[in-house]
Amino acid sequence: MLGRLTFAALILAAAVSGASGLEAMLGDVFVTLPPPAGFCELTPRYEFDGRMVAVASGLLQKGGSKLLVMSADCSQLAEARTGRRLLLDDAAQYVTPIATIDKPPAQSVAHACTSLRKRANWMAYDINARLASVLEKIKINETVFVGVLGEDANACYAATLQRFRTEGGAERTQAVVFAVTIIRNRTIVIYRLAVYQNQETFNAVLAKLKVDAIALVAANP
Secondary structure, eight states: OOTTOOHHHHHHHHHHHGGGOEEEEETTEEEEEOOOTTEEEOOTTSHHHHHHHHHHHHHHHHTTEEEEEEEEEHHHHHHHHTTSOSSOSSEEEEEEEGGGTTSOOSSOHHHHHHHHHHHTTSSSOOHHHHHHHHHHHOOTTEEEEEEEEEEOSSOEEEEEEEEEEOTTSOEEEEEEEEEEEEETTEEEEEEEEEEOOSHHHHHHHHHHHHHHHHHHHHHOO
């Protein structure tokens, strides 16, 4: 569990934390979670924010993870809060596995990357071929793991695709690129969500996610 800080308290802290980010307590360890450049943290002061956080938190909890904080492109979020848009095109989340929320990680970043590569069914694969196969087969309301996009000293980077229908009935494909890292002996996963358009979507989001990982490491010396 999150010890002395409840999830509601974490989100409230985010509302007043400013650009430096949220300081969350994972067991007896504090981590600072800076928002991506140009992103604003969702807070319970807004109905839209509360609804989005509740949905994301519920979905992640089913998968064994805890949402620590969620943020989105500031201009998109401002429009959503005033009813001028229904969906966020660009959002980010900091997440941690519930099983190790108050203890050291079960595996290193390198081992996490190896496990994720195995999840894609083969250790060495052409990511473009894998993506083409996923795009051909993915169905509405389905999430499919694409594969590992890269690995460096900070994190292991991987991606999934989600396809769903909006409230207006339009079909939407979402790219979800995530980084698995270890901060202060705790596992942190950074998610970046964007509308999928083509292979360059993954490249663009991956570049931003690597910047996010560098910022997270720098904020937790």
